[in-house]
Amino acid sequence: MEVVDLLIEARWIVPVDPAGVVLESHAVVINDGRIVAVVPQSEAASCFSARSHKRLEQHVLIPGLVNLHTHAAMTLLRGLADDLPLMEWLQRHVWPAEAQHVSEQFVYDGTLLACAEMLRGGITCFNDMYFFPGAAADAALASGMRAAIGLITVDFPSSYATDADDYLAKGLAARDQRLEEPLLSFCLAPHAPYTVGDGGFSRVLTLAEQVELPIHVHLHETIQEIEESVQRFGIRPIERLRRLGMLSPALIAVHAVHLDAHEIELLAQQGCSIAHCPSSNLKLASGIAPLAELAAKGINIGLGTDGAASNNRLDLLQEMRLAALLAKAQSGRADAIKAHQVLHMATLGGARALGLEARIGSITPGKAADLCAVALDEFALAPCYEPVSHLTYAVAREHVSAVWVAGRMLVENGQLIESNETGLIKLALLWQNKIRP
Ligand SMILES: CSC[C@H]1O[C@@H](n2cnc3c(O)ncnc32)[C@H](O)[C@@H]1O
Protein backbone atom coordinates (compact mmCIF):
# COMPACT_ATOMS: atom_id res chain seq x y z
CA MET A 1 0.00 0.00 0.00
CA GLU A 2 1.34 3.39 -0.95
CA VAL A 3 0.97 6.05 1.74
CA VAL A 4 -0.27 9.39 0.37
CA ASP A 5 -1.39 12.73 1.79
CA LEU A 6 -4.97 12.91 0.59
CA LEU A 7 -7.64 10.87 -1.13
CA ILE A 8 -10.76 12.61 -2.47
CA GLU A 9 -13.68 10.41 -3.47
CA ALA A 10 -16.45 12.01 -5.51
CA ARG A 11 -19.69 10.88 -7.13
CA TRP A 12 -18.48 12.49 -10.37
CA ILE A 13 -15.03 13.62 -11.50
CA VAL A 14 -14.69 15.71 -14.66
CA PRO A 15 -10.97 15.72 -15.54
CA VAL A 16 -11.54 18.12 -18.54
CA ASP A 17 -8.72 16.33 -20.36
CA PRO A 18 -9.64 14.04 -22.10
CA ALA A 19 -12.58 16.16 -23.23
CA GLY A 20 -16.09 14.94 -22.55
CA VAL A 21 -15.12 12.32 -19.93
CA VAL A 22 -17.17 12.06 -16.72
CA LEU A 23 -15.86 9.50 -14.24
CA GLU A 24 -18.35 8.03 -11.76
CA SER A 25 -17.35 6.88 -8.27
CA HIS A 26 -13.65 7.55 -8.76
CA ALA A 27 -11.03 8.97 -6.41
CA VAL A 28 -8.22 11.49 -6.86
CA VAL A 29 -5.03 10.49 -5.05
CA ILE A 30 -2.83 13.39 -3.95
CA ASN A 31 0.64 13.53 -2.53
CA ASP A 32 2.96 16.48 -1.98
CA GLY A 33 0.47 18.87 -3.63
CA ARG A 34 0.27 16.85 -6.84
CA ILE A 35 -2.21 14.44 -8.36
CA VAL A 36 -0.75 10.94 -8.21
CA ALA A 37 -3.63 8.98 -9.74
CA VAL A 38 -7.31 9.06 -10.68
CA VAL A 39 -8.74 5.58 -10.07
CA PRO A 40 -12.02 3.79 -9.29
CA GLN A 41 -12.83 4.07 -5.57
CA SER A 42 -12.50 0.31 -5.10
CA GLU A 43 -8.94 0.41 -6.46
CA ALA A 44 -8.06 3.47 -4.36
CA ALA A 45 -9.07 1.64 -1.19
CA SER A 46 -6.85 -1.35 -1.97
CA CYS A 47 -3.78 0.52 -3.31
CA PHE A 48 -3.47 3.69 -1.21
CA SER A 49 -3.45 4.50 2.46
CA ALA A 50 -4.24 8.20 2.86
CA ARG A 51 -3.35 10.44 5.82
CA SER A 52 -6.50 12.43 5.07
CA HIS A 53 -9.67 11.31 3.37
CA LYS A 54 -12.52 13.39 1.87
CA ARG A 55 -15.75 11.74 0.76
CA LEU A 56 -17.89 13.89 -1.54
CA GLU A 57 -21.27 12.30 -2.07
CA GLN A 58 -23.48 13.86 -4.78
CA HIS A 59 -20.58 16.23 -5.64
CA VAL A 60 -18.77 16.87 -8.86
CA LEU A 61 -15.01 17.44 -8.67
CA ILE A 62 -13.47 19.63 -11.38
CA PRO A 63 -10.11 21.34 -11.91
CA GLY A 64 -9.82 24.67 -10.08
CA LEU A 65 -11.15 27.50 -12.26
CA VAL A 66 -8.66 29.83 -13.96
CA ASN A 67 -9.66 33.50 -14.15
CA LEU A 68 -7.75 34.60 -17.25
CA HIS A 69 -8.24 38.33 -16.80
CA THR A 70 -8.83 40.48 -13.76
CA HIS A 71 -7.68 43.59 -11.92
CA ALA A 72 -7.97 42.01 -8.49
CA ALA A 73 -7.45 45.11 -6.35
CA MET A 74 -10.36 46.85 -8.05
CA THR A 75 -12.69 45.08 -5.58
CA LEU A 76 -12.17 48.28 -3.57
CA LEU A 77 -13.78 50.26 -6.42
CA ARG A 78 -16.75 47.90 -6.85
CA GLY A 79 -19.93 49.88 -7.51
CA LEU A 80 -18.11 53.24 -7.49
CA ALA A 81 -19.22 54.06 -11.04
CA ASP A 82 -21.83 52.01 -12.89
CA ASP A 83 -23.91 52.29 -16.06
CA LEU A 84 -21.21 54.00 -18.11
CA PRO A 85 -19.39 53.13 -21.33
CA LEU A 86 -15.72 52.14 -21.06
CA MET A 87 -13.93 55.41 -21.87
CA GLU A 88 -16.22 57.62 -19.77
CA TRP A 89 -15.99 55.08 -16.94
CA LEU A 90 -12.17 55.05 -17.12
CA GLN A 91 -11.46 58.73 -17.80
CA ARG A 92 -14.06 60.42 -15.58
CA HIS A 93 -14.26 57.96 -12.69
CA VAL A 94 -11.81 55.07 -12.45
CA TRP A 95 -8.53 56.72 -13.43
CA PRO A 96 -9.16 59.76 -11.15
CA ALA A 97 -10.02 57.41 -8.26
CA GLU A 98 -6.91 55.32 -8.96
CA ALA A 99 -4.72 58.45 -9.17
CA GLN A 100 -5.97 59.50 -5.75
CA HIS A 101 -6.08 56.21 -3.86
CA VAL A 102 -3.93 53.47 -5.38
CA SER A 103 -0.96 52.58 -3.20
CA GLU A 104 0.87 49.40 -2.24
CA GLN A 105 -1.54 48.95 0.70
CA PHE A 106 -4.60 49.52 -1.52
CA VAL A 107 -3.42 46.80 -3.91
CA TYR A 108 -2.58 44.37 -1.12
CA ASP A 109 -5.93 44.84 0.67
CA GLY A 110 -8.02 44.88 -2.52
CA THR A 111 -6.30 41.75 -3.83
CA LEU A 112 -6.80 39.97 -0.51
CA LEU A 113 -10.52 40.70 -0.76
CA ALA A 114 -10.57 39.51 -4.38
CA CYS A 115 -8.75 36.27 -3.52
CA ALA A 116 -11.34 35.48 -0.84
CA GLU A 117 -14.19 36.05 -3.30
CA MET A 118 -12.50 34.08 -6.08
CA LEU A 119 -11.55 31.12 -3.88
CA ARG A 120 -15.04 30.81 -2.48
CA GLY A 121 -16.31 30.65 -6.05
CA GLY A 122 -13.93 27.86 -7.07
CA ILE A 123 -11.24 30.00 -8.75
CA THR A 124 -7.77 28.72 -7.86
CA CYS A 125 -5.66 30.80 -10.27
CA PHE A 126 -6.01 34.35 -11.59
CA ASN A 127 -4.17 36.41 -14.18
CA ASP A 128 -3.83 39.93 -12.80
CA MET A 129 -3.13 43.29 -14.39
CA TYR A 130 -2.70 46.14 -11.92
CA PHE A 131 -0.40 48.69 -10.34
CA PHE A 132 2.04 47.47 -7.60
CA PRO A 133 2.20 43.87 -8.87
CA GLY A 134 4.47 42.90 -5.97
CA ALA A 135 1.67 43.72 -3.52
CA ALA A 136 -0.83 41.70 -5.60
CA ALA A 137 1.60 38.76 -5.60
CA ASP A 138 2.01 38.94 -1.82
CA ALA A 139 -1.75 39.03 -1.26
CA ALA A 140 -2.21 36.00 -3.53
CA LEU A 141 0.47 34.12 -1.58
CA ALA A 142 -1.06 35.12 1.75
CA SER A 143 -4.39 33.71 0.49
CA GLY A 144 -2.78 30.49 -0.74
CA MET A 145 -3.89 31.17 -4.34
CA ARG A 146 -2.03 30.59 -7.57
CA ALA A 147 -1.56 33.75 -9.62
CA ALA A 148 -0.04 34.97 -12.86
CA ILE A 149 1.07 38.48 -11.99
CA GLY A 150 0.99 41.09 -14.74
CA LEU A 151 3.99 43.38 -15.02
CA ILE A 152 2.13 46.43 -16.28
CA THR A 153 3.11 49.15 -18.73
CA VAL A 154 1.20 52.33 -19.56
CA ASP A 155 2.41 55.59 -21.03
CA PHE A 156 0.97 57.70 -18.22
CA PRO A 157 2.60 58.20 -14.81
CA SER A 158 0.96 56.85 -11.67
CA SER A 159 1.69 56.50 -7.97
CA TYR A 160 3.50 53.29 -8.96
CA ALA A 161 5.80 54.35 -11.83
CA THR A 162 6.63 57.17 -14.21
CA ASP A 163 7.16 55.87 -17.75
CA ALA A 164 7.37 52.61 -19.73
CA ASP A 165 10.98 51.95 -18.64
CA ASP A 166 10.15 52.59 -14.99
CA TYR A 167 7.04 50.35 -15.11
CA LEU A 168 9.00 47.51 -16.66
CA ALA A 169 12.02 47.88 -14.35
CA LYS A 170 9.75 47.86 -11.28
CA GLY A 171 7.77 44.89 -12.62
CA LEU A 172 10.91 42.87 -13.27
CA ALA A 173 12.27 43.68 -9.80
CA ALA A 174 8.99 42.48 -8.25
CA ARG A 175 9.31 39.27 -10.26
CA ASP A 176 12.99 38.73 -9.39
CA GLN A 177 12.14 38.92 -5.67
CA ARG A 178 9.53 36.17 -6.02
CA LEU A 179 11.01 33.84 -8.63
CA GLU A 180 11.16 30.91 -6.24
CA GLU A 181 7.46 31.01 -5.32
CA PRO A 182 5.86 27.87 -6.81
CA LEU A 183 2.36 29.38 -6.90
CA LEU A 184 3.43 32.47 -8.85
CA SER A 185 4.06 33.01 -12.51
CA PHE A 186 4.29 36.28 -14.43
CA CYS A 187 2.96 37.96 -17.56
CA LEU A 188 3.91 41.14 -19.34
CA ALA A 189 0.88 43.41 -19.29
CA PRO A 190 0.89 46.45 -21.59
CA HIS A 191 -2.51 47.97 -20.76
CA ALA A 192 -4.03 48.69 -24.21
CA PRO A 193 -3.24 50.04 -27.68
CA TYR A 194 -4.61 53.47 -26.67
CA THR A 195 -2.37 53.83 -23.59
CA VAL A 196 0.86 52.25 -24.85
CA GLY A 197 2.91 53.70 -27.74
CA ASP A 198 4.92 51.72 -30.27
CA GLY A 199 8.04 52.22 -28.13
CA GLY A 200 6.37 50.68 -25.08
CA PHE A 201 5.11 47.68 -27.08
CA SER A 202 8.57 47.13 -28.61
CA ARG A 203 10.18 47.11 -25.15
CA VAL A 204 7.55 44.64 -23.93
CA LEU A 205 8.15 42.38 -26.94
CA THR A 206 11.92 42.35 -26.47
CA LEU A 207 11.48 41.48 -22.81
CA ALA A 208 8.85 38.82 -23.48
CA GLU A 209 11.29 37.08 -25.80
CA GLN A 210 14.18 37.37 -23.34
CA VAL A 211 12.30 36.07 -20.30
CA GLU A 212 9.73 33.92 -22.15
CA LEU A 213 6.61 35.42 -20.60
CA PRO A 214 3.08 35.64 -22.01
CA ILE A 215 1.81 39.11 -22.97
CA HIS A 216 -1.60 40.13 -21.67
CA VAL A 217 -3.25 43.17 -23.32
CA HIS A 218 -6.77 44.69 -23.63
CA LEU A 219 -7.48 44.51 -27.36
CA HIS A 220 -10.40 45.47 -29.61
CA GLU A 221 -12.64 46.00 -26.59
CA THR A 222 -14.76 48.81 -28.09
CA ILE A 223 -15.55 50.31 -31.49
CA GLN A 224 -14.19 53.64 -30.21
CA GLU A 225 -10.77 52.02 -29.56
CA ILE A 226 -10.63 50.84 -33.17
CA GLU A 227 -11.81 54.16 -34.64
CA GLU A 228 -9.27 56.13 -32.60
CA SER A 229 -6.50 53.80 -33.73
CA VAL A 230 -7.47 54.31 -37.37
CA GLN A 231 -7.40 58.10 -36.82
CA ARG A 232 -4.09 58.10 -34.93
CA PHE A 233 -2.13 55.35 -36.71
CA GLY A 234 -4.09 54.79 -39.92
CA ILE A 235 -4.66 51.12 -38.96
CA ARG A 236 -6.72 49.01 -36.55
CA PRO A 237 -5.04 47.93 -33.28
CA ILE A 238 -4.58 44.27 -34.27
CA GLU A 239 -2.86 45.30 -37.51
CA ARG A 240 -0.68 47.69 -35.49
CA LEU A 241 0.33 44.88 -33.13
CA ARG A 242 0.92 42.58 -36.11
CA ARG A 243 3.33 45.09 -37.66
CA LEU A 244 5.13 45.38 -34.32
CA GLY A 245 5.55 41.59 -34.29
CA MET A 246 3.36 41.09 -31.21
CA LEU A 247 0.97 38.44 -32.56
CA SER A 248 2.21 35.04 -31.39
CA PRO A 249 1.19 32.14 -29.09
CA ALA A 250 2.45 34.30 -26.21
CA LEU A 251 -0.29 36.91 -26.76
CA ILE A 252 -3.47 36.91 -24.65
CA ALA A 253 -5.94 39.28 -26.31
CA VAL A 254 -8.35 40.43 -23.61
CA HIS A 255 -11.96 41.12 -24.73
CA ALA A 256 -11.48 40.79 -28.54
CA VAL A 257 -15.08 41.91 -29.00
CA HIS A 258 -14.91 43.63 -32.39
CA LEU A 259 -13.13 41.48 -34.96
CA ASP A 260 -13.51 41.15 -38.70
CA ALA A 261 -13.04 37.82 -40.51
CA HIS A 262 -9.43 38.67 -41.43
CA GLU A 263 -8.55 39.46 -37.80
CA ILE A 264 -10.08 36.20 -36.56
CA GLU A 265 -8.02 34.33 -39.17
CA LEU A 266 -4.88 36.21 -38.12
CA LEU A 267 -5.36 35.46 -34.41
CA ALA A 268 -5.91 31.79 -35.28
CA GLN A 269 -2.88 31.57 -37.57
CA GLN A 270 -0.62 33.22 -35.03
CA GLY A 271 -1.79 30.96 -32.18
CA CYS A 272 -2.96 33.83 -29.95
CA SER A 273 -5.26 33.17 -26.99
CA ILE A 274 -8.36 35.15 -26.07
CA ALA A 275 -9.57 36.12 -22.61
CA HIS A 276 -13.34 36.32 -23.02
CA CYS A 277 -15.00 38.59 -20.41
CA PRO A 278 -18.73 38.50 -21.18
CA SER A 279 -20.11 40.30 -18.09
CA SER A 280 -17.73 43.24 -18.36
CA ASN A 281 -18.36 43.51 -22.11
CA LEU A 282 -22.10 43.67 -21.46
CA LYS A 283 -21.98 46.03 -18.51
CA LEU A 284 -19.76 48.58 -20.25
CA ALA A 285 -21.88 48.14 -23.41
CA SER A 286 -18.73 47.20 -25.31
CA GLY A 287 -20.48 44.44 -27.27
CA ILE A 288 -20.50 40.66 -27.56
CA ALA A 289 -17.38 38.79 -28.69
CA PRO A 290 -17.86 36.34 -31.59
CA LEU A 291 -17.15 33.33 -29.38
CA ALA A 292 -18.58 30.63 -31.66
CA GLU A 293 -16.51 31.86 -34.62
CA LEU A 294 -13.35 32.05 -32.52
CA ALA A 295 -13.90 28.54 -31.17
CA ALA A 296 -14.67 27.20 -34.65
CA LYS A 297 -11.28 28.49 -35.83
CA GLY A 298 -9.59 26.53 -33.05
CA ILE A 299 -8.43 29.63 -31.16
CA ASN A 300 -7.56 28.93 -27.53
CA ILE A 301 -10.10 30.70 -25.29
CA GLY A 302 -10.09 31.34 -21.55
CA LEU A 303 -12.65 33.17 -19.45
CA GLY A 304 -12.10 36.29 -17.35
CA THR A 305 -14.16 38.27 -14.90
CA ASP A 306 -12.30 41.55 -15.58
CA GLY A 307 -12.19 43.75 -12.46
CA ALA A 308 -14.91 43.98 -9.83
CA ALA A 309 -15.48 47.62 -10.84
CA SER A 310 -16.81 46.63 -14.26
CA ASN A 311 -18.42 43.24 -13.56
CA ASN A 312 -19.23 43.65 -10.48
CA ARG A 313 -18.54 40.07 -9.35
CA LEU A 314 -15.50 37.82 -9.56
CA ASP A 315 -17.58 34.79 -10.38
CA LEU A 316 -16.29 32.54 -13.14
CA LEU A 317 -19.22 30.11 -12.91
CA GLN A 318 -21.44 33.00 -13.91
CA GLU A 319 -19.10 33.86 -16.80
CA MET A 320 -19.37 30.23 -17.97
CA ARG A 321 -23.15 30.39 -18.11
CA LEU A 322 -23.12 33.80 -19.79
CA ALA A 323 -20.50 32.76 -22.35
CA ALA A 324 -22.58 29.77 -23.40
CA LEU A 325 -25.88 31.66 -23.52
CA LEU A 326 -24.53 34.69 -25.39
CA ALA A 327 -22.83 32.53 -28.01
CA LYS A 328 -26.14 30.81 -28.75
CA ALA A 329 -28.10 34.07 -29.06
CA GLN A 330 -25.40 35.77 -31.10
CA SER A 331 -24.94 32.94 -33.60
CA GLY A 332 -28.59 31.90 -33.70
CA ARG A 333 -27.45 28.33 -33.03
CA ALA A 334 -28.34 26.55 -29.78
CA ASP A 335 -25.32 24.26 -30.19
CA ALA A 336 -22.87 27.10 -30.99
CA ILE A 337 -20.99 26.58 -27.71
CA LYS A 338 -21.74 23.57 -25.52
CA ALA A 339 -21.48 23.09 -21.77
CA HIS A 340 -18.24 21.11 -21.86
CA GLN A 341 -16.60 23.75 -24.08
CA VAL A 342 -17.10 26.52 -21.55
CA LEU A 343 -15.79 24.28 -18.76
CA HIS A 344 -12.70 23.74 -20.92
CA MET A 345 -12.37 27.53 -21.38
CA ALA A 346 -12.69 28.14 -17.62
CA THR A 347 -9.94 25.61 -16.82
CA LEU A 348 -7.55 24.23 -19.43
CA GLY A 349 -8.08 27.12 -21.88
CA GLY A 350 -6.98 29.63 -19.25
CA ALA A 351 -4.07 27.43 -18.15
CA ARG A 352 -2.86 27.03 -21.75
CA ALA A 353 -2.98 30.80 -22.38
CA LEU A 354 -0.78 31.35 -19.32
CA GLY A 355 1.74 28.70 -20.38
CA LEU A 356 0.69 26.64 -17.34
CA GLU A 357 -0.91 23.72 -19.17
CA ALA A 358 1.72 21.27 -17.90
CA ARG A 359 0.96 22.27 -14.30
CA ILE A 360 -2.77 23.00 -14.00
CA GLY A 361 -6.11 23.09 -15.85
CA SER A 362 -7.10 19.41 -15.72
CA ILE A 363 -7.27 16.54 -13.23
CA THR A 364 -4.28 14.69 -14.59
CA PRO A 365 -1.57 12.72 -12.75
CA GLY A 366 1.52 14.86 -12.40
CA LYS A 367 -0.39 18.16 -12.31
CA ALA A 368 -0.90 20.25 -9.19
CA ALA A 369 -3.92 19.33 -7.08
CA ASP A 370 -5.86 22.56 -7.79
CA LEU A 371 -9.41 21.30 -7.39
CA CYS A 372 -12.96 22.51 -6.91
CA ALA A 373 -15.84 20.45 -5.50
CA VAL A 374 -19.38 21.51 -6.32
CA ALA A 375 -22.31 20.16 -4.31
CA LEU A 376 -25.23 19.04 -6.44
CA ASP A 377 -27.30 17.79 -3.50
CA GLU A 378 -29.99 20.44 -3.31
CA PHE A 379 -33.50 20.43 -4.75
CA ALA A 380 -32.79 23.24 -7.22
CA LEU A 381 -30.17 21.01 -8.85
CA ALA A 382 -32.23 17.82 -8.84
CA PRO A 383 -32.35 15.63 -10.80
CA CYS A 384 -28.85 15.47 -12.28
CA TYR A 385 -28.56 13.59 -15.58
CA GLU A 386 -25.33 15.28 -16.63
CA PRO A 387 -23.05 17.12 -14.16
CA VAL A 388 -21.32 19.24 -16.84
CA SER A 389 -24.70 20.58 -17.91
CA HIS A 390 -25.39 21.57 -14.29
CA LEU A 391 -21.96 23.23 -13.95
CA THR A 392 -22.62 25.48 -16.92
CA TYR A 393 -26.34 26.10 -16.79
CA ALA A 394 -27.61 25.48 -13.25
CA VAL A 395 -25.07 25.89 -10.45
CA ALA A 396 -24.04 29.12 -8.74
CA ARG A 397 -20.86 29.84 -6.80
CA GLU A 398 -22.77 29.18 -3.56
CA HIS A 399 -22.70 25.50 -4.56
CA VAL A 400 -18.89 25.39 -4.40
CA SER A 401 -18.23 23.40 -1.24
CA ALA A 402 -14.48 22.73 -1.21
CA VAL A 403 -11.39 24.13 -2.94
CA TRP A 404 -7.76 23.00 -2.89
CA VAL A 405 -4.68 24.74 -4.30
CA ALA A 406 -1.62 22.50 -4.65
CA GLY A 407 -3.34 20.00 -2.36
CA ARG A 408 -3.98 22.55 0.40
CA MET A 409 -7.63 22.87 1.35
CA LEU A 410 -8.69 26.54 1.38
CA VAL A 411 -12.49 26.22 1.31
CA GLU A 412 -14.45 23.64 3.29
CA ASN A 413 -18.25 23.41 3.54
CA GLY A 414 -18.46 26.59 1.47
CA GLN A 415 -16.40 28.58 4.00
CA LEU A 416 -12.92 30.02 3.67
CA ILE A 417 -10.71 28.13 6.08
CA GLU A 418 -7.86 30.56 6.51
CA SER A 419 -9.36 33.99 5.83
CA ASN A 420 -11.25 35.97 8.38
CA GLU A 421 -14.38 37.00 6.52
CA THR A 422 -15.44 39.61 9.10
CA GLY A 423 -11.94 41.09 9.01
CA LEU A 424 -12.13 41.39 5.22
CA ILE A 425 -15.45 43.26 5.40
CA LYS A 426 -13.96 45.67 7.97
CA LEU A 427 -10.96 46.23 5.72
CA ALA A 428 -13.21 47.02 2.75
CA LEU A 429 -15.22 49.44 4.91
CA LEU A 430 -12.07 51.29 5.94
CA TRP A 431 -11.24 51.83 2.25
CA GLN A 432 -14.84 52.77 1.44
CA ASN A 433 -14.68 55.52 4.08
CA LYS A 434 -11.42 56.83 2.62
CA ILE A 435 -12.58 56.71 -0.99
CA ARG A 436 -16.02 58.18 -0.42
CA PRO A 437 -16.08 59.65 3.12
C1 LIG B 1 -2.53 49.77 -15.80
S1 LIG B 1 -3.29 48.77 -14.63
C2 LIG B 1 -4.78 48.27 -15.40
C3 LIG B 1 -5.72 49.40 -15.75
O1 LIG B 1 -6.80 48.85 -16.44
C4 LIG B 1 -7.97 49.54 -16.09
N1 LIG B 1 -9.12 48.76 -16.51
C5 LIG B 1 -9.98 48.04 -15.75
N2 LIG B 1 -10.89 47.45 -16.54
C6 LIG B 1 -10.60 47.79 -17.80
C7 LIG B 1 -11.17 47.50 -19.05
O2 LIG B 1 -12.24 46.73 -19.19
N3 LIG B 1 -10.60 48.02 -20.16
C8 LIG B 1 -9.53 48.81 -20.07
N4 LIG B 1 -8.95 49.14 -18.91
C9 LIG B 1 -9.48 48.63 -17.79
C10 LIG B 1 -7.79 49.73 -14.62
O3 LIG B 1 -8.67 50.69 -14.12
C11 LIG B 1 -6.33 50.12 -14.55
O4 LIG B 1 -6.16 51.49 -14.69
Ligand SMILES: [Zn+2]
Ligand atom coordinates in the same frame (compact mmCIF):
# COMPACT_ATOMS: atom_id res chain seq x y z
ZN1 LIG C 1 -9.50 44.53 -17.91
